[in-house]
Amino acid sequence: MLCNWGPHTAFQILQDKGAEIPPEVKMIRIPCTGRISKSLLFKAFEMGADGVALIGCEPGACRYGSGTAAARENTQDMREILGLLGLGKERLRLATFLPDDSELLLQFLKNFCRDIQSLGKSPLALGKATKPEAASKELLSDIISSHDVYACQDCGKCSSTCPLALSGKDFSPRALASSIIAGDLDSSYVNEDVWACLTCGLCYDRCPSGINFPEFIRDARRFFKKAGVDGREAHGGFFQSLMRAMSSPKIKTERWTWLPDNIKLDHESKVLFFGGCAPFFDVFFRHHLSVQTSDIIVDSLRLLNFFDIKPALLKDERCCGHDLLWSGDQENFLRLAKFNVDLIHSLGIKEVVTSCPECYRTLKHDYTNYGLELKFKVTHIYDFLEKEIDKGAVSFKKIDKKLTFQDPCRLSRLEQKADLPRMLIKRLKGDRFQEMPDSKAAAICCGNSAWTGCDSFSKALQVKRLRQAHGTGSDLLVTACPKCQIHLKCAMEDPFLGDELSMEMMDLTSLIAKTICWE
Amino acid sequence: MTDKHKKSKKEIIITGFGGQGIIMAGRILGRSAALGDRKESVFTQSYGPESRGGACNAQVVISEEPIRYPYVRHPDILICMSQTGYEKFIMQMTNETILLIDQDLVHLTLNKCDSFSIPATRMAEELGRKMMANIIMLGFCTTITKVVSIDAALDSVADSVPKGTEETNIRAFKKGFDYGLAILKGRDRKAVGKTGAV
Ligand code: SF4
Ligand code: SF4
Ligand code: SF4
Numbered sequence: 001m002l003c004n005w006g007p008h009t010a011f012q013i014l015q016d017k018g019a020e021i022p023p024e025v026k027m028i029r030i031p032c033t034g035r036i037s038k039s040l041l042f043k044a045f046e047m048g049a050d051g052v053a054l055i056g057c058e059p060g061a062c063r064y065g066s067g068t069a070a071a072r073e074n075t076q077d078m079r080e081i082l083g084l085l086g087l088g089k090e091r092l093r094l095a096t097f098l099p100d101d102s103e104l105l106l107q108f109l110k111n112f113c114r115d116i117q118s119l120g121k122s123p124l125a126l127g128k129a130t131k132p133e134a135a136s137k138e139l140l141s142d143i144i145s146s147h148d149v150y151a152c153q154d155c156g157k158c159s160s161t162c163p164l165a166l167s168g169k170d171f172s173p174r175a176l177a178s179s180i181i182a183g184d185l186d187s188s189y190v191n192e193d194v195w196a197c198l199t200c201g202l203c204y205d206r207c208p209s210g211i212n213f214p215e216f217i218r219d220a221r222r223f224f225k226k227a228g229v230d231g232r233e234a235h236g237g238f239f240q241s242l243m244r245a246m247s248s249p250k251i252k253t254e255r256w257t258w259l260p261d262n263i264k265l266d267h268e269s270k271v272l273f274f275g276g277c278a279p280f281f282d283v284f285f286r287h288h289l290s291v292q293t294s295d296i297i298v299d300s301l302r303l304l305n306f307f308d309i310k311p312a313l314l315k316d317e318r319c320c321g322h323d324l325l326w327s328g329d330q331e332n333f334l335r336l337a338k339f340n341v342d343l344i345h346s347l348g349i350k351e352v353v354t355s356c357p358e359c360y361r362t363l364k365h366d367y368t369n370y371g372l373e374l375k376f377k378v379t380h381i382y383d384f385l386e387k388e389i390d391k392g393a394v395s396f397k398k399i400d401k402k403l404t405f406q407d408p409c410r411l412s413r414l415e416q417k418a419d420l421p422r423m424l425i426k427r428l429k430g431d432r433f434q435e436m437p438d439s440k441a442a443a444i445c446c447g448n449s450a451w452t453g454c455d456s457f458s459k460a461l462q463v464k465r466l467r468q469a470h471g472t473g474s475d476l477l478v479t480a481c482p483k484c485q486i487h488l489k490c491a492m493e494d495p496f497l498g499d500e501l502s503m504e505m506m507d508l509t510s511l512i513a514k515t516i517c518w519e
Numbered sequence: 520m521t522d523k524h525k526k527s528k529k530e531i532i533i534t535g536f537g538g539q540g541i542i543m544a545g546r547i548l549g550r551s552a553a554l555g556d557r558k559e560s561v562f563t564q565s566y567g568p569e570s571r572g573g574a575c576n577a578q579v580v581i582s583e584e585p586i587r588y589p590y591v592r593h594p595d596i597l598i599c600m601s602q603t604g605y606e607k608f609i610m611q612m613t614n615e616t617i618l619l620i621d622q623d624l625v626h627l628t629l630n631k632c633d634s635f636s637i638p639a640t641r642m643a644e645e646l647g648r649k650m651m652a653n654i655i656m657l658g659f660c661t662t663i664t665k666v667v668s669i670d671a672a673l674d675s676v677a678d679s680v681p682k683g684t685e686e687t688n689i690r691a692f693k694k695g696f697d698y699g700l701a702i703l704k705g706r707d708r709k710a711v712g713k714t715g716a717v
Contacts, residue, residue, distance in 0.1 A: 299717070306716035308704065391694075392637070393701035397715075517714040518705030 001028045001036060001044070006057040009099035019106055022113040032056070033094070034067030038284065039236030041078045041092065045124055046241050051091045051116035058096040068096060073287050080283045085245060086252045086316065088119060123250035140223045147216040149177050151209040158203030158213060163444045164196060167464060169457035171196055173203050173213050180220060194224055195232040195453040199326055200445040201413040221328030231327055234454040240327060242280060246318040247335040253316045255279055263301045266310035272349040273301060273311040274363065276356035277319050278482045289489045293482035299513035300355040300381050306516065307388045311353065314343055322358040325366060326450035337367050345375055355381040355509050357410035357481045380411070381509060382420045389427060396429045397515040401476035403430040404469050406488065407443035408481035421480050421508055428515060434472040444468070446484040447491060462491035466501040477505045527583035529666050530591040534576040534604025540653035541600065545577025547657060547675045548667060552581040555671020561589040574603045581666060596664050598656060599625045600639070617664055621652065635663050637698050643691060651691040658695025662703065669696065
């Protein structure tokens with residue numbers, strides 16, 4: 001990818017001279033390297049590139065001032081992500097040239113092509129261009145009847161509890177369901193709203209007909225995706241691309257390279273710890289939200305070690321597939337699921353422990369719901385901790401903070417385990433624990449799910465939630481899902497509200513790990 | 520380890536007040552050794568006004584060889600579930616005695632020997648029956664002292680408690696047993712100076 005300005009001139013000189021530009025170079029002219037987001041960089045790989053060179057102007061020569069600096073951050077982050085993904089950092093490079101640097105540019109291109117050749121082909125399977133096929137109406141009517149949406153009584157209870165509707169969005173699950181049933185599939189309203197739902201499950205809790213609206217939406221998205229409707233993916237679809245990439249058969253992720261040395265692991269162990277994608281999130285959001293959600297993984301491992309469990313890890317663990325499943329890509333979800341399950345079975349694992357509520361829900365229920373047979377049990381780390389701590393002889397150091405808690409929808413509602421984190425919180429020695437007005441099964445969502453449909457109403461909802469958190473008079477918001485931290489942190493960055501929303505957050509696992517001790 | 524620890528004979532005293540199931544605990548311990556572990560054991564009890572709420576105690580001797588004297592002079596293991604019981608036997612403890620106490624009921628006044636505490640009564644209350652504190656204590660004693668094997672202890676608990684309560688009592692036993700494991704683990708960690716998780 002070549003910036004329009006400086007380097008493009010250099011490239012044209014080479015072309016005019018008839019210089020031997022390596023034939024594998026496919027030049028794409030771009031307005032400025034700073035405009036090439038991480039998701040665009042990654043798209044190039046998804047579309048089959050073996051290597052990507054982002055070529056721009058020297059820092060001082062950028063026409064827009066900050067282009068080169070932004071490109072530097074983006075490539076640095078992307079290189080790290082490519083590393084974790086097992087693609088290799090070296091496949092992405094940033095270089096800068098002045099207009100008359102044509103010879104240097106030629107040399108660079110030759111070297112780069114040589115290096116990429118020595119790395120070989122990219123292990124990413126060529127992403128099938130998602131051709132909108134005529135998504136069959138039968139698929140949709142199957143989806144509607146399998147969730148018995150026809151049983152809707154039009155009572156409107158769902159719309160009156162939906163946090164999105166309550167945050168002022170012109171959105172109604174009831175109306176959405178009736179429009180889909182009525183076959184009003186092309187209206188912009190339906191095409192947009194089907195991606196807006198947070199799949200948080202609040203409405204399902206209230207529905208007198210017991211219609212599982214979040215699962216209905218999940219499956220309906222599959223239909224709309226097939227029909228080529230834009231999935232309103234957040235962050236340019238980066239996370240969907242990343243997770244699709246992980247479903248390539250040849251990929252071997254390297255996601256554990258950063259683990260601290262003093263974590264005790266045992267590759268023979270029959271207990272496996274499933275980490276989830278937090279390491280990718282942290283790199284992606286490093287320059288924006290600076291979240292550290294992989295601490296949750298480290299602290300989970302420390303807690304397992306604390307109770308003398310040295311777990312195994314899946315060396316090339318792939319994404320559990322939660323976000324693909326919930327954003328309408330069932331095919332790739334299933335591929336991920338199969339890879340993970342086969343790998344876990346090949347190690348003879350008896351028990352998989354995870355701290356991510358989404359991985360938990362997906363491994364425990366969705367894998368089996370979609371026909372995979374599991375020869376292992378799935379345990380949430382809170383269940384493990386509650387059982388071990390209950391045996392006694394451990395205590396907790398004092399926490400000089402007043403605590404409140406953000407329920408993760410997957411654990412508290414979809415898995416109906418809202419009491420579990422609370423049992424653990426009550427064991428902690430915080431100054432006090434105060435629930436927010438909407439809590440447990442009635443809790444308000446952190447604002448997004450599966451990286452789709454994030455908009456200003458999601459923000460409004462998050463602001464409301466954070467105000468509730470502040471309203472408890474607490475100074476530490478305890479979370480239980482890496483994504484809650486990410487999305488809520490994002491809301492705290494609201495430039496108009498300044499510091500009003502900001503509040504310290506810590507995952508419950510980390511809070512336990514930091515304060516637990518043997519008596 | 521000293522000779523005394525190596526010797527095959529173990530002398531145990533369990534003390535508390537009437538109604539705590541002290542005598543029953545002694546009997547279960549004795550039975551575990553004799554029927555389960557195929558050892559010799561002798562069980563004696565001190566009754567009297569105590570069985571109606573005052574101090575009482577049970578004495579058990581367990582050995583690989585025939586036992587010639589049934590009473591305990593210096594206990595290898597002393598289990599105290601009341602302050603009076605503890606004070607009564609303070610003078611009989613040696614510095615090699617292993618002392619097990621219910622931490623909510625006994626306040627240690629002398630640091631003579633190694634001691635292990637457990638909130639047995641509180642745990643029994645949490646399980647729904649205060650009466651089971653003795654069984655929890657037995658579980659605890661089984662991990663800490665290993666004076667009887669766990670299988671033997673479990674069998675004789677199941678045989679000795681009232682019909683229909685076997686399951687809850689086994690649960691209680693396991694609670695005490697796990698608590699013991701946790702305590703021992705905690706001690707190991709302290710010994711190497713690592714009590715936290717991070
Ligand atoms: S799942 Fe949540 S966001 Fe979606 S319609 Fe129901 S309440 Fe609204
Ligand atoms: S709550 Fe259920 S029955 Fe009522 S309108 Fe919503 S989907 Fe229909
Ligand atoms: S809340 Fe922020 S981090 Fe979350 S999806 Fe929306 S924009 Fe992304």
